[in-house]
Amino acid sequence: MADGVAPPSEVLALGPPIILRTKYEKQLSEKFRVLKPWESPLPLQQFLRTHARNTRALICSGAFKYLGAETLDLLPSLRLVVTSSAGLDHIDLQECRRRDIAVAYAGTIFSADVADMAVGLLIDVLRKIGAADRFVKSGLWPVQPVDESYPLATKLSHKRVGIVGLGSIGQEVAKRLEAFDCKISYQSRTKKCSVSYPFYDGVRELAANCDILVVCCALNDQTYHLINKEVLEALGKQGVIINIARGPVIDEKELVQFLQEGRIAGAGLDVFEDEPNVPSELCGLDNVVLSPHYAALTEESFREMYELIVSNLEAFFSDQPLISPVVLK
Numbered sequence: 001m002a003d004g005v006a007p008p009s010e011v012l013a014l015g016p017p018i019i020l021r022t023k024y025e026k027q028l029s030e031k032f033r034v035l036k037p038w039e040s041p042l043p044l045q046q047f048l049r050t051h052a053r054n055t056r057a058l059i060c061s062g063a064f065k066y067l068g069a070e071t072l073d074l075l076p077s078l079r080l081v082v083t084s085s086a087g088l089d090h091i092d093l094q095e096c097r098r099r100d101i102a103v104a105y106a107g108t109i110f111s112a113d114v115a116d117m118a119v120g121l122l123i124d125v126l127r128k129i130g131a132a133d134r135f136v137k138s139g140l141w142p143v144q145p146v147d148e149s150y151p152l153a154t155k156l157s158h159k160r161v162g163i164v165g166l167g168s169i170g171q172e173v174a175k176r177l178e179a180f181d182c183k184i185s186y187q188s189r190t191k192k193c194s195v196s197y198p199f200y201d202g203v204r205e206l207a208a209n210c211d212i213l214v215v216c217c218a219l220n221d222q223t224y225h226l227i228n229k230e231v232l233e234a235l236g237k238q239g240v241i242i243n244i245a246r247g248p249v250i251d252e253k254e255l256v257q258f259l260q261e262g263r264i265a266g267a268g269l270d271v272f273e274d275e276p277n278v279p280s281e282l283c284g285l286d287n288v289v290l291s292p293h294y295a296a297l298t299e300e301s302f303r304e305m306y307e308l309i310v311s312n313l314e315a316f317f318s319d320q321p322l323i324s325p326v327v328l329k
Contacts, residue, residue, distance in 0.1 A: 008033045009317045012052045012075070015061030017084045017309075018297075024306040031310060034059075048074040057316055059309060061085060068092040072099060080316045082309055086110050086169075086296070087246060088326060089219040097328035104312040107324040108168040109304045110296035115172030117295035118214055118244045121268025124289045125240055126154040131286040154265075156180050162210035164203055164226070165217025165245065166192055173214055185210060188217075203227065207234040212242065219246035229254045232264055240266045244295045247272040256281050259288060270295045 011032040028034060035055065037047040054077045060067055062085035069092065072078065078101055081091060086106045096103055124130050128151065135141060135150065144150070157180050163170045166186040174184045174197065185198040187206040192199070200206040203226055207213055213235055217223050227241070227250040235241065241264065243250055252273040258264045259282070266287035272278050275293055282288050311323045 009057070009313070010035065010055050011313060012048075012055045012058045012078075013037075013060075014058060014067065014071075015064045015084075017059045017061040018063065024302065028306065028310065032313060045074060053077065056080065057082065057313055059084065059313075060091065062087055062090050064090055066090055066092070069095050072096070072101070080104070080313075080322075082312050084305055084309060086114075087218060089246060093326065093328055102316070102322060103326040103328065104322045104324050105326050106305055106308065109308060110301050111168040111172050113298045113301050114169050114244050114295040115176055117270060117291065118169075118173050118216070118242050118268075119176045121244070121270065121289050121291065122212065122214070122240070122242050123156060125242070125266040125268045125287065126156050128153045128286065130289050134286075156182070158182065159212055160185070160210040161212045161214060162186065162200075162206040163197075164188075164206070164213060164215045164249075165223075166195065166197075167216065167218075169244070170214075170216035171195070173216060182212075204231050204234045207231045207239070208236075210235070211238060212240045215241065215243040215245045215249055217245050217249060219249055223249050225249070225251040227251065227255070232258045235264055237263060237265060239264045240268070242268040244270045247275060252279065259285055 009032050012035045014037065016036060016038050035052055037044050040047050042050065048071070052075055055075060056077050057080040058075070058078055060081055060083045062083065067081065067090060072095060080102050081096060082104045083091060084106060086109070088103070088105060091103060093103065159182050161177050161182045161184055163174055163184065163186040166174070166188045170186065170188070174186070177184060185200060185206060187200045187203050200209070213227070215227060217226070225248065229251065232254060241250070241255070255267065256279050259267060268289045269282070270291040271293050278290060282290060308324060315322050
């Protein structure tokens with residue numbers, strides 16, 4: 001301590017958290033002493049053993065493969081994990097609970113932005129906006145008139161939309177699609193008493209009764225490959241699927257095959273099973289719209305995320321309640 005001023009609290013970053021790739025990196029580093037393993041020549045495990053054994057707080061992004069017992073063993077003083085993600089599938093919550101490590105997350109910060117992207121992907125798939133853009137920019141319009149060869153688009157209004165997972169993102173999607181007079185139904189772990197949309201116990205039954213399936217659920221053991229061959233068959237040849245949840249919720253190999261064979265009409269995908277690797281078969285299909293896990297990334301949400309991360313860290317180091325805690329069961 002110099003001149004009576006305490007040094008900034010030490011925070012380990014794993015991922016690296018996407019917040020540290022933005023203009024907020026400098027501000028975060030001014031408030032905390034941030035350890036950045038990716039800047040060191042040491043392998044991660046050696047870096048943690050050497051530099052982070054006494055670290056009490058960690059920022060972890062969804063890009064970090066998995067925060068489990070093997071990594072936590074190297075951080076015996078850790079008492080807080082703050083993730084910049086709304087999803088929690090990259091953290092072993094039970095192991096954190098066992099070690100008395102608190103977890104804070106992004107909460108609903110990204111819900112509106114992700115819902116916007118879901119609707120944007122859906123409109124693009126149905127109205128063929130991306131395909132039309134490529135058609136015009138390639139110079140085909142003068143030699144291949146639209147009224148002679150260009151395929152007709154599909155309207156969104158009045159479509160039957162099934163939402164898989166009616167949490168904060170799912171409800172934001174539903175709210176937006178109501179403006180298009182869509183008929184909303186949903187499948188979720190439990191029936192929501194706060195909404196009047198028809199509820200289905202199973203995803204296959206939901207898919208059989210809708211034109212569009214929007215996947216908004218969390219990834220866990222119960223939802224891995226929840227959207228499988230049977231669900232895609234139930235959705236049918238005129239069906240469209242949108243995924244802004246996590247890639248492994250859909251059996252990607254089956255989805256590719258259904259799209260190639262015309263057994264569903266189209267897909268809008270922001271997430272994939274093996275990111276950043278995307279099946280090459282999807283890239284040549286005009287009825288498929290792809291995005292690089294980008295749904296949450298807006299200027300506004302980044303500012304809110306930075307403020308929330310800092311608020312959680314400041315609360316922790318001040319022995320105050322966390323701002324956005326995860327309830328560990």
